[in-house]
Amino acid sequence: MNTRKLLIILSAVIMLLSMMLAGCTSGRKDSGSTPSGETDEQAVEASQKEVEVSFPLVEKLNLKMVGVPHGNVKKDYNEMSLFQQLEKDTNVHVDWNLITSDGAREKINLMFATNDLPDAFFGPETTSSVTADKTQQLIPLNDLIDKYAPNFSKILEENEGLRDRITNQDGNIYSLPMMEDNVAETIPSAMFINKKWLDELGLALPTTTDEFYNVLQAFKDGDPNKNGKSDEIPFSFLVSHGIQGPDSLALSFGGRLPSGHMYLEDGKVVYAPIQDNNKDYYMWLNKLYREKLIDQEIFTHNADVYKAKVSGETVGAFFAWTENWAFTKDNPDYVPLLPLKGPNGQQGWNNQINQVNREAFSITVANEHPEATLAWADQFYSEEISIGATNGTVGVVLKKEGDKYVYNPIPEGMDSIAFRFDNAPGYYAPRWISQERFRKVEFNTNLQEKVNLVDMYKPYTKDVSFTYPTLSLEDEERVKQWGTDVSAKNAFYEKSLAKIVMGDTPEKALEDMVAGLKKLGADEITAIYQKYLDQ
Known part of the structure; x- marks a missing residue:
């Protein structure tokens, strides 16, 4: 090969490498400027811009969630009126993987071990904050709560010490809690x-x-x-x-x-x-x-x-x-x-005291839309959906009269428990039932009997x-x-x-x-x- 040809080849290689390096440099986030003339600081600020979530979403969002339903639940959640109404209001569709409580912990542990994760875990006892700390497979909710969970943020403000109770030792919150301050729960048996x-x-x-x-x-x-x-x-x-x-x-x-x-x-x-x-x-x-x-x-x-x-x-x-x-x-x-x-x-x-269950809703790192997901979960902390999830969908099982919630007639061939759990998940949902909310719901036959039993046994209890x-x-x-x-x-x-x-x-x-x-x-x-x- 003569000298002239060698120089031409070397020049071409150098030019090609220069173009490649220029292209790589112009696309790197740590460069001094962007192709549009945007500075690094502007690019970072744009990437950190708050995602806006407004329900119903313009485009339907599909999420995968794992839940452990209550033993009285006989339906898929998507067949329940509460979740159907929630999907209509939010335009969020959930593909449910509902697993029974028997062996639930083992199945969920396997999901973490294999990194085969849903977008979120719904309901108590589905996740562990320890797992989040060790494997970073659950996302911290601290900042998201402040921005996308107005209902739960209000509950935090009104309940001194609650934030500390749901915060992990590393300073992060990995799960939304549930609580039912229900006098009927104080003497279960x-x-x-x-x-x-x-x-x-x-x-x-x-x-x-x-x-x-x-x-x-x-x-x-x-x-x-x-x-x-x-x-x-x-x-x-x-x-x-x-x-x-x-x-x-x-x-x-x-x-x-x-x-x-x-x-x-x-x-x-x-x-x-x-x-x-x-x-x-x-x-x-x-x-x-x-x-x-x-x-x-x-x-x-x-x-x-x-x-x-x-x-x-x-x-x-x-x-x-x-x-x-x-x-x-x-x-x-x-x-x-x-x-x-x-x-x-x-x-x-x-007897027992009503305790806060720290694990009622968690979002995993597999979730590409954590903001909208948390905003969806926050609906369960509103008064109407908290009460509806617990006692039966408002508008189906319950109806609102003033600031009270009263029961609709039970359909023929059903009992109160079936009517309730055919329409709502009951206890196994993120929710917040304060004493104020509890007393807004009409006592049905079962609950009135339970309150009477609590009054009967209470003198024989010791805290x-x-x-x-x-x-x-x-x-x-x-x-x-x-x-x-x-x-x-x-x-x-x-x-x-x-x-x-x-x-x-x-x-x-x-x-x-x-x-x-x-x-x-x-x-x-x-x-x-x-x-x-x-x-």
Whole structure:
């Protein structure tokens, strides 16, 4: 190749490289100017310009969300009038992935592990702020709340300390909360007994644990339903259930087993199952079970089977939210029972305080429209949609009269629960029901009964409720593992309880349970909570 040709080739290469470099430089954000003459500062300011969100959106926005519906929900959310109206008002369409509570945590953890994320998680217990801190898969909502959530911002202003309660240890908010300051929620459980059977056998309402034992024996042996068969179930419940479980009766024996098993006593955090004062209660359950006075399926039947037994009127005594829950109407054959006095004259009933659930709505990094998504979620914090999501869609289940919300007639062939949950998600939604909002809603039959039951049991309660604090990442991880071992996947407590209640050596089984819970870290967990309480 001659020198002239080589120079031509080299010149062409140099020119080409110069053009490429110029093009790259002119397109870089850190250059001194842009092709349009815009400075770096102007470009950054433009990129940070606030996105405007005005509903209904001009163009339909499609989002993917994961939700865990309440057990009473039988429909897809998009078939509910509340979500249909919300889509009409906002022009936001949601493709729902609704997963049942059984195994929900495992499925959601897999989504995070594989980074197969929806745009948002809807409802309580769907996400964890710890995950956001460790993997940055949830976006901080702090600035977005101030700009795109006027309803929730107003709630923050009106509720001192709420911002701190929903803020993570790193200073960020990753989830919108939900709260229902509902007097009906303060005493979840009530005990009912078959008055018709008592009358048939000539027995009075029992007032002590001894009298109750005698009644159960009569229910078992006396054929109170008069069908000539030994098919009566004297006493049934759901094990370790805060509403349909029997643990309020621990107070009759000097013990205490509140829902969640943590409580405060003289400023100290106490984990109930390892306390000596619950031994007599556990032994009493064993006695009733072994004498077949307790439903022999308490450790195997589920909520649907339990309700079928109760509503079929084959059960003598049971626990429930209300009688209306069991029979969908007033049933004069069953009456509520006051707390029983134990061997030493003690009696009491479990209660709880209404707590803020920090995890009710979270947005993931997969979401390309976080501003509009948060503005959509903010609708649930308005008075009308909060009330509608909780009690049934306004305009369908409820109607507004002045500043009150009253119930429309229930369609023929439906009950109040089906009417409500066919139209709205109920408890498992981001929402805010203050006492003021709660009292604006007409009390339906079920709620009025519940308020009456709260008034009946309240004199027998003692406020020992434990407010769960915001934990550090390390402590949160430890508490989560404890929950997995004891209550969730591994269910050590319930498995141990089965051995105590059903076994031939209940005292040994109780000793083993206490030792096992301590080995799993019961004292460590209470110390973690105590640390934050002391702070």
